[in-house]
Amino acid sequence: MAVYTDVDDDALAAFLAEYDLGEMLSLKGIAEGVENSNFLLETTRGRFILTLFEKRVAEADLPFFIGLMDHLALSGLSCPTPIHGRDRKALRQLAGRPAVIVSFLTGMWPRKPNVAQCGSVGAALAGLHLSGAGFALKRTNALSLPGWRRLAADCRDRADSVRPGLAAEIDAELAFLEANWPAALPGGVIHADLFPDNVFFIGDDVSGLIDFYFACNDFYAYDLAICLNAWCFEPDGAFNATKALALSRGYLGGRPLSEAEAAAIPLLCRGAALRFLLTRLYDWLNQVPGALVRPKDPLEYLSKLRFHRTAEGPGTYGIGHD
Ligand SMILES: Nc1ncnc2c1ncn2[C@@H]1O[C@H](COP(=O)(O)OP(=O)(O)O)[C@@H](O)[C@H]1O
Numbered sequence: 522m523a524v525y526t527d528v529d530d531d532a533l534a535a536f537l538a539e540y541d542l543g544e545m546l547s548l549k550g551i552a553e554g555v556e557n558s559n560f561l562l563e564t565t566r567g568r569f570i571l572t573l574f575e576k577r578v579a580e581a582d583l584p585f586f587i588g589l590m591d592h593l594a595l596s597g598l599s600c601p602t603p604i605h606g607r608d609r610k611a612l613r614q615l616a617g618r619p620a621v622i623v624s625f626l627t628g629m630w631p632r633k634p635n636v637a638q639c640g641s642v643g644a645a646l647a648g649l650h651l652s653g654a655g656f657a658l659k660r661t662n663a664l665s666l667p668g669w670r671r672l673a674a675d676c677r678d679r680a681d682s683v684r685p686g687l688a689a690e691i692d693a694e695l696a697f698l699e700a701n702w703p704a705a706l707p708g709g710v711i712h713a714d715l716f717p718d719n720v721f722f723i724g725d726d727v728s729g730l731i732d733f734y735f736a737c738n739d740f741y742a743y744d745l746a747i748c749l750n751a752w753c754f755e756p757d758g759a760f761n762a763t764k765a766l767a768l769s770r771g772y773l774g775g776r777p778l779s780e781a782e783a784a785a786i787p788l789l790c791r792g793a794a795l796r797f798l799l800t801r802l803y804d805w806l807n808q809v810p811g812a813l814v815r816p817k818d819p820l821e822y823l824s825k826l827r828f829h830r831t832a833e834g835p836g837t838y839g840i841g842h843d
């Protein structure tokens with residue numbers, strides 16, 4: 522996260538008065554993440570996370586996110602549980618923003634994920650797909666092809682200031698993906714941002730998944746492609762086939778892929794790489810003055826995208842090979 526919005530003491534006291542959370546002890550901004558303003562809230566009843574929703578989160582989507590966390594927590598998945606106030610509402614306004622308090626999860630996110638952790642996150646992703654299956658609300662993925670086209674248009678004029686030729690490369694990739702994106706694959710609720718900083722571990726075991734604020738309905742295999750991008754490249758940009766094999770095996774152990782899903786993986790990995798290249802590029806070019814936030818490097822995802830163009834098939838990602 523980041524902190525984009527400050528919260529004053531009186532407003533916070535009035536907000537907390539709506540909950541049975543005891544006396545407030547402290548509120549500290551969390552300097553991790555990118556999207557929303559997050560605070561660690563300590564009260565006499567324990568630790569919680571206070572989130573104020575910022576720019577990319579549409580207010581109309583919030584019932585989906587809150588309902589999904591309630592649903593997943595009830596189905597036994599370890600994820601933040603929204604705290605409901607005395608009026609039963611989990612969502613209200615604070616400092617001019619929609620705001621929610623959720624339970625605090627223990628564990629640490631891995632700064633350098635290892636092979637065993639990649640296996641565990643693959644299994645956790647499959648578990649999430651299975652647990653989300655009974656959730657009634659729907660949310661279209663705002664960051665699929667039409668969303669990428671809008672971001673590309675917004676960035677086009679200045680993209681080449683980040684890397685000469687980038688605007689043309691993005692346009693060509695987008696055209697390719699628009700022509701080849703699968704019309705139908707098995708789908709349901711996906712996390713859509715299951716990066717290492719959104720997965721907590723105790724040792725090599727997943728202790729919880731957080732940050733459901735990109736969750737939506739889309740192809741399950743696209744979520745797997747997002748994870749292959751986020752977990753299976755080294756800091757020097759090299760693809761780690763051992764990690765990909767572990768992640769894919771972890772996933773397949775919980776939810777087998779159809780032939781069509783397996784065949785689509787290299788293409789879905791290209792789409793996932795373009796998606797994060799574009800949101801990072803947009804944020805890079807539109808930094809918010811004074812915000813406590815570290816913009817992420819868009820070119821990391823250009824390099825991943827170029828790798829996926831060279832993939833020989835799903836076997837590159839440990840899928841379809843023993
Ligand atoms: N439920 C939670 N329990 C513990 N820590 C949390 C929880 N939710 C968020 N955090 C902390 O806040 C950071 C940012 O949260 P995240 O949801 O990823 O923010 P953003 O949506 O802005 O990217 C996490 O890396 C973690 O340190």
Ligand SMILES: N[C@@H](CCOP(=O)(O)O)C(=O)O
Pocket residue numbers: 522553554555556714716718719732797800801817
């Ligand atoms: N995972 C995205 C950025 C979104 O930030 P998060 O803190 O919500 O995961 C990226 O790496 O580009």
